[in-house]
Amino acid sequence: MRDTINRLFVNQQKKSQELRIAPIADRKAELKKLKKWILTHKDRIRKAVYTDLRKPESDIDITEIFTVTSEINHALRKLNVWTEPKRVSSGFTYIGTSAKIMYEPKGRCLIIAPWNFPFQLMVSPLVSCLAAGNTAILKPSENTPATSTLIKEMISELYAPELVTVVEGAIEETQILLSLPFDHIFFTGSTAVGKIIMAAAAKNLTSVTLELGGKSPVIIDQTADTDDAARKIVWGRFTNNGQTCIAPDYIFIHTHQLDSFVASTKKYIAQLFDPESQGMRHADGYSRIVNEKQANRLVDILNDAVTKGAKVIAGGDHDVTQRYIEPTLLTHIDETSRIWQEEIFGPIMPIQTYDDLATVIQHINTQEKPLSLYLFSKSSVTQKLIEQQTSAGSMVINDVVIQYAHPNLPFGGVNHSGIGKSHGHFGFLEFSNQKSILKQRIGLTNASLFYPPVGGFKKILLKWMINHF
Structure with missing residues (x-):
């Protein structure tokens, strides 16, 4: 070979x-x-x-x-x-x-x-x-x-x-x-x-x-339209069974928004991926994990999260032999659990609530810089705050994933992403x-002004140029 x-x-x-x-x-x-x-x-x-x-x-x-x-x-x-x-x-x-x-x-x-x-x-x-x-x-x-x-x-x-x-x-x-x-x-x-x-x-x-890749966070603040956010996040997260580098990886949601968001998320999981109510195992529109090795990894991190206190509020069904894992939502995440530490790359979505946006920003800034960051907010003040105080390969406001196909935007990460x-x-x-090409005239060149010896007028000129150019 x-x-x-x-x-x-x-x-x-x-x-x-x-x-x-x-x-x-x-x-x-x-x-x-x-x-x-x-x-x-x-x-x-x-x-x-x-x-x-x-x-x-x-x-x-x-x-x-x-x-x-x-x-x-x-x-x-x-x-x-x-x-x-x-x-x-x-x-x-x-x-x-x-x-x-x-x-x-x-x-x-x-x-x-x-x-x-x-x-x-x-x-x-x-x-x-x-x-x-x-x-x-x-x-x-x-x-x-x-x-x-x-x-x-x-x-x-x-x-x-x-x-x-x-x-x-x-x-x-x-x-x-x-x-x-x-x-x-x-x-x-x-x-x-x-x-x-x-x-x-x-x-x-x-x-x-x-x-x-890395863990791409989602922030849903108190001004967000949770139904709109849920529909977009469900599509971006669970398409291709969550095996997308820019898929939302975990959610920070304002405490007052959790119940309405979860209700809408459950609704759109069914609408988008099991519209004929066949059951997710049999739905034609739901992909599979690439192999049993990856399916086992995902089940392991799910079990680890549950063992450490996470609550499964939707989904959780799986069959490794069929490379099947149901769209799954988790809350009450212990921050030592693998699902909070590792890139998930599958159809499991951990959700944490917050009351103070500053704690969310602090968390994001103490992690490796993500490939993408998503914010759902109607507040221009919050939008500007997140733009300026966090770093990511890309940021999308009030949507997910769609930045990838924009013809005039660069796509890529930063540092670990x-x-x-x-x-x-x-x-x-x-x-x-990008090769630089400089063409000089024959004979006279500006550079000759600074050929040695440098004294008198040349020193004065050099000092002037240092201050002005």
């Missing part, structure tokens, strides 16, 4: 150099091919993702297909503008020069995808990678084998391996890939694995984009080297 991977890596070297001078039209052609394949083979995508996650067709269309095709469409519309060298002002100190920023491809890239959105989180970064003019080796998740096989088939049908290729496998194959001196690595997954990726990249001084940004122009920049 090592020889095969090394050969793929070497073969992409020549291609990556050719792409530096290839016309932008070639990049667009590759993106159009990808879009056409996706639109032609939607049924294959649906079948693969359903096999791995039992995800409903409508969810697949929205979260796996639409998000990719919209990313392609946006890149096709904007690519000429993104790739145009950007002229910048030289200012007084550089009179006589011209300066610009050129966006050149980084080169050979490695993209490692997770299992929770196995098609979209593999292909969306590839869109940015190709738009920026790079080659790519793709590593799909071994935990979603049907989708991994589909991606391998798709790439082999679309691209020569020296442009894009797929390496399937698990830890051994990933370790081999990480030992190679890629020009950029794009990883989506857990913080724990992100640290491993970053450590491996450091050995070759490879740049990285790390889309990680991620490094770098993606999507649209920000994804293009992540896979590009």
Whole structure:
């Protein structure tokens, strides 16, 4: 396997150099091919993702297909503008020069995808990678084998391996890939694995984009519309069985709002995921946990919370052999419990009440910075307070999750929740080297004013410049 991977890596070297001078039209052609394949083979995508996650067709269309095709469409519309060298002002100190920023491809890239959105989180970064003019080796998740096989088939049908290729496998194959001196690595997954990726990249001084996770909090204050909040949170939390990096992870709700919020939450769980009242176990619109290992982990943290005093106020039913866990709400959480300490990544939602917003802010600021933070409030004062006094990769007011697909916003975390940004122009920049180009005239140069020896007039001029420029 090592020889095969090394050969793929070497073969992409020549291609990556050719792409530096290839016309932008070639990049667009590759993106159009990808879009056409996706639109032609939607049924294959649906079948693969359903096999791995039992995800409903409508969810697949929205979260796996639409998000990719919209990313392609946006890149096709904007690519000429993104790739145009950007002229910048030289200012007084550089009179006589011209300066610009050129966006050149980084080169050979490695993209490692997770299992929770196995098609979209593999292909969306590839869109940015190709738009920026790079080659790519793709590593799909071994935990979603049907989708991994589909991606391998798709790439082999679309691209020569020296442009894009797929390496399937698990830890051994990933370790081999990480030992190679890629020009950029794009990883989506857990913080724990992100640290491993970053450590491996450091050995070759490879740049990285790390889309990680963490515990994304929700605050529901005393002014919030609890019915509106419940509907949005139920959708954002329990779609894909809670296996979403930006899903609401835990809730702080004002004490006076708890009862109405819980009542609405129960109502919308049934409406959104079991509209025909089949029972959640049999509902067609409710996904499954990816494998028994993850299901067991979730049951363990649920049991740990209950043992330490948590009350199950909705749900709680589960069957690990079927990878099934019912949407579950918990209150009276002991802060030493695992569910309050670990990223949940499943359909369990812990709820804590509060009376003083300052305690909520203090809690958030003593934890690792989250990927997302959600606030439900009608108060502009509270909105501004949370914006200014907390830090997160993104913040959404009066909704959840929808920031991910916004075409003009950067997506990514901060510190433990991620490094770098993606999507649209920000994804293009992540896979590009922003090369500074300065053109000086021949002969006279302003810099000669400070060639040694520096004395007299030069010292006076230097002092003046220090004070004014």
